[in-house]
Amino acid sequence: MTPSPLAPGDGPGIFPSMTVTPFFHQAPSRRGALGGGVAAAMLLGMTRRLFAADVDVLVVGAGAAGLAACRELASLGLSFRLVEARGRIGGRAYTDRSLGAAFDAGAEIVHFADRNPWTGIARELGTALEPAEARSGGWQVHVEGRPLGVQARGRRWQAFRAMEARLSEVEASGVDMSLAEAVADFDPDLRDIARSGLLLVLGEDGERISVLDNQRLWSGPDLTTRDGYGALVAAWGRGVPVSLGVEVTAVDWSGGGVVATTAGGGIRARAAILTVPVGVLRSGGIAFTPALPEDTRSAIEGIGMGALTKIALRLEGDRFGLADSTTLMDATRSEAMTMIEMYPDGKPLAVAICGGDFARGLAAQGEAAVVDHLTGQLAAILGAEARKRVAAGKLASWWSDPFSRGAYSVCRPGRIEAREALARPVGGRLWFAGEATGGGGAMTVGGATLAGIDAARDCARRLKA
Ligand SMILES: Cc1cc2nc3c(=O)[nH]c(=O)nc-3n(C[C@H](O)[C@H](O)[C@H](O)COP(=O)(O)OP(=O)(O)OC[C@H]3O[C@@H](n4cnc5c(N)ncnc54)[C@H](O)[C@@H]3O)c2cc1C
Structure with missing residues (x-):
């Protein structure tokens, strides 16, 4: 990659905000006197010349999208300044090592690997990827601590198959609705299971999931790396100059x-x-002057954030006879469905995932209570002895994280146009990019990366015009 002309950290490019007077502030009355496209173009050209910028492009956020945008801008010969609020890069792709064994607190699977740029990046960096299913040590589904019988398991499969068929029907009709609405006429027990069908995929409850948005998501081979997806993103981003803690x-x-x-x-x-x-835009974490156009504000309103939440426990001692990467599913309550991966790749960990309002409620209780809750779930399934095996725990609550405010974007029912609307540049100088604008790749690291590249190319085209 072409090195950025800017050095990492603060220095040139930072100066007191009070000295800044954008050109339009000085000449508002003249705008009214000018009419027509030619005059507007002249004015734009004039302001572009008179606006003294420190850098061509400011990139806010050093997750996959921001890192990809910067690399692309540099290759197109534009200067950039990348700022990141956290003390690290990678955003929601983060491999957590605080429990002594690494686990991905955010992204873990390289989805749609046949067209995901991270397949090639991993190869370049010498990181081995392998099919996600090859690492699975088998599944067990439990209700109130007891394994489900054959009949009940069959009923669950029936619910999921019926749900998939119904989602395809909605897709074919082209008329959007929520997942909850789509399965509303199922038998009550099938309906409850079907409503939870996407809970651990999107991290959101059925009422707030757009079926058409879900149906357009890309699928393809799922790959994983034993070193962690977050570690891969961090390794790729290491050469990009960034100001952390900004x-x-x-x-x-x-x-x-x-x-x-x-x-x-x-x-x-x-x-x-x-x-x-x-989630950060929705929370008003960044104030815009002037306010964003109605089209962009409406797009932000149309995209919610799911609450996929991970909880990790460090385990000690005997392994209950479980194979590496055994998945325990606690399906006692559909809306509280929790998937627990035991000893992933042989590591002394249990990593659980839950979502929706149940996960939001858990997050509100704080880490100690959440770790205790998961310990109780394990004890119900594996026996009271499990409590003694838990040495420490970690809550990765993206929902309560001020720099994400949710796990990833989920279009509200009836609002599938919102992703494209958010991706449309504002005033020829603001671009919004990230997993939310990733189209069929939305909600993923791959989609965020492609969206960051697209925004950088479009921005460069405009700035060079
Ligand atoms: C639990 C969980 C599991 C997931 N599993 C997968 C998976 O298996 N596979 C997959 O592909 N994807 C997965 N994802 C989604 C994936 O992590 C995201 O889609 C992707 O990382 C988003 O990248 P991004 O660059 O769009 O946003 P981010 O990674 O969130 O980057 C945005 C950056 O902006 C920074 N920021 C925020 N506010 C400010 C501010 N005001 N000023 C400066 N900086 C700011 C943030 O700190 C962050 O670093 C998962 C996510 C979660 C939470």
């Missing part, structure tokens, strides 16, 4: 460029690519 709290795009506010001062750029999660 949170953007406001963006002024009223002038000929963009002025971002941070605690360390303002950053002036000709354009900005914002890769912060939709």
Whole structure:
């Protein structure tokens, strides 16, 4: 990659925000006097020349999308400044080592590997990928601590098959609805199971899932790496200059460029690519001046954030006779369905996933209570002895994380146009990019990466025009 002309960290490019006066602030009255496209183009050209930017493009957020955007901008010969609120890069792709054995607190699987850029990146970096199913040590489904009988397991499969058939019918009709609505006429027991069918995929409850958005998501081979997806993203991003611990709290795009506010001062750029999660935009974590256009605000409203949540336990001692990567499913309550992977790749861990309002409620209780809850679930399935085997625990609650405010984007029923609307540039100088604008690749690292590249190319085209 072409090195950025900017050095990592603060320095040139940061200066007190109070000194910043975008050009349009000085000449609002003249705009009314000018009419027609030619005049507007002249004015735009003039403001572009007069706006003194420190850098061509400010990129906000050093997750997969932001890193990919920066690499692309550099290869296209544009200067950039990448800022990241956290003290690390990778965003929601993060391999956590705090329990002494690594687990992916966020992204783990390289989805649709046949067209996912991370398949090639892993190869370049010498990271081995293998089919996700090859690592599975088998499945057990439990209700109230007891394994499900053959008949009950059959009923679950019947529910999931019926759900899939119904989703295909909705897709064929082209009329969007929520997952809950789509299965509303099922027998009550099948309906409850079907409503939870996407809970551990999207991290959201059936009422807030758009069927058409779900149906357009790309599928394909799922691969994983034993080293961690987060570690792979961090390794790829290592060469990209970034200012860590820099949170953007406001963006002024009223002038000929963009002025971002941070605690360390303002950053002036000709354009900005914002890769912060939709959850951050929805929460008002960044104030925009002027307010974003109705089209963009409506798009943000149309995309919610799921609450897929991971909880990891460090285990000690005897392994209950379980094979590496055995999956225990606690299906006692459909809305609280929890999948627990035991001893992933032989590591002394149990890593659980849950989602929706149940996960939101858990997250609100805090880490200690959540770890205790999961310990209780394990004890119900494996026996009271399990309590003694838990040495430590970790809650990865993206829902309560101020820099993500959710796991990933889920279109609201009837709002599948929102992803494309959010991806449309604002005022020729603001781009929103990330997993939420990833189209069929939405919700994934691969989709975020492609979206970051697309935004960088479009931005470069405009700036060079
Ligand atoms: C539990 C979980 C499991 C997942 N599993 C998978 C999986 O198996 N496979 C898969 O492909 N994907 C998975 N995902 C989704 C995947 O992690 C995301 O889609 C992807 O990482 C998003 O990348 P991004 O660049 O769009 O956003 P992010 O990675 O969130 O990057 C955005 C960055 O912006 C920063 N930021 C936020 N606000 C500000 C601010 N105001 N100023 C400066 N910086 C800011 C954030 O700190 C963050 O680093 C999972 C996610 C979760 C939470």
